[in-house]
Amino acid sequence: MSSKPRIVITGLGLTAPNGNTLAEFRANLLAGKARIAVIDVRHMGPQPAGVCDFDATKWQKRKEIRNGTRVGSISIFCAREALGDSGLDWDKVDKSRVGVYLGITEHGNVETENEIHNISQFGNDTKYWTHHHNPRTVANNPAGEVTMNMGITGPHYTIGAACAAGNAGLIQAAQMLQLGEVDVAFAGGVSESIHTFGIFAGFKNQGALGAHEDPTKASRPFDKHRNGIVISEGGAIYVLERLDDALARGARIIAEIAGWCINSDATDAVLPNPERQTECVRMALQRAGMKPQDIHIVSTHATATALGDIQECTALRAVFAGCPETRINNTKSFIGHCMGAAGALELAGNLPSFDDHWVHPTINIEELDPECALPGLVINQPVKVSRVDAILNNSFGMLGINSALIVKKYGVA
């Protein structure tokens, strides 16, 4: 990608179940603090879930919150926080040259389920179906809500990419910046999935919904006794710019997008394919001009399903054998699976490693599954390393979508 403009991260805003700022999120990752609640899911009762507690009224009027969606509020909060973090002089930014590209796993289930429930209280008479349904459920909703809140007149849309969506949003933004379509991009991933019972019921009936008497231990990737996914909400939105533009305005550069790949298994709707995952990671490395040894942290996608974790470990073993300096971790063990936000949040929690040289662990491993025993796996306690120059962020999703995104410390050759 050397012939194309270099793309850098200059701002970040997030909400995670265990933090509403990067500092808070990072501190909890290093301290081993998970935060998973038990919520009452319609038709299903109590279920573990990751719940965000950001203050939506910080950036939205109450009417905006009422008329919009939960994921719209998550997106606006993250985008506004990212803007503040970026140091952009917003009044002087040409809003027609700003794009919003948000990854989503799904959208519309929450509102549709709510309305089906609503009209069930009125004999299923559709004249009680809200006129807000369509603007709330169009697939571009979360990105569109951001543009309306912030007065952005450039392009906006969402990228539907199952649980690879967080990476996909960032990749889309990088590509649009390289093409010159926009000068500033707000990009990442968002999810409101805890508010739809269908996601819970679907995973439950697939035998893939995590459970534990202690909800903070329900999400336990790589543990021998893992039993499935903990569903969470959240968001992480980045400000991306071309390097030259960022330097020209004296921006603080958080990291550089070094390379990426998205590919497809073309094999099974739900069971991942380690061969395609391996190809995805290798292609991302090739495009970044890197060798496996250059990656110091691999942020895994592992969701704590019985087979999925093993498949990813198989792929990583193939690529990173003989890489003693490559550490491997996982964020879902702290916050569950934030679906469309997962990849973007999981990358965010690792970015401070470029400066503090700590690698946060994967937690909740009481008995490591031998099939997941990767040499570089950071288990239960953070480790201090001599340097972190590059992070590989894996995010995979249903229908066999794989994504690998590599970011590197700015200034490293």
Place this chain on the structure above:
Amino acid sequence: MTKEDIKQVVLDIIADIAPDEDLTAVKPEVRLRDQLSLDSMDFLDIVMELRKKHGIEVPEADYVQLASLDSCAEYLHPKFEAKGK
């Protein structure tokens, strides 16, 4: 239900759908749109809440009757009476 009661019913609905608005000084004779930040979707919300909470139907041709609190009261009063309210 008196016309004053009906005005309060409408104000209560507006308080729900436009929670940022200060409703303490709404003038009953002035168009709601001229004194509050309300759009067409908000008026559809008023219609929906009248339907849900009070069983009152407002045909689309009559939406104009909801322009002000006074016109709401005039228009809705016989409908509430017909409901025995």
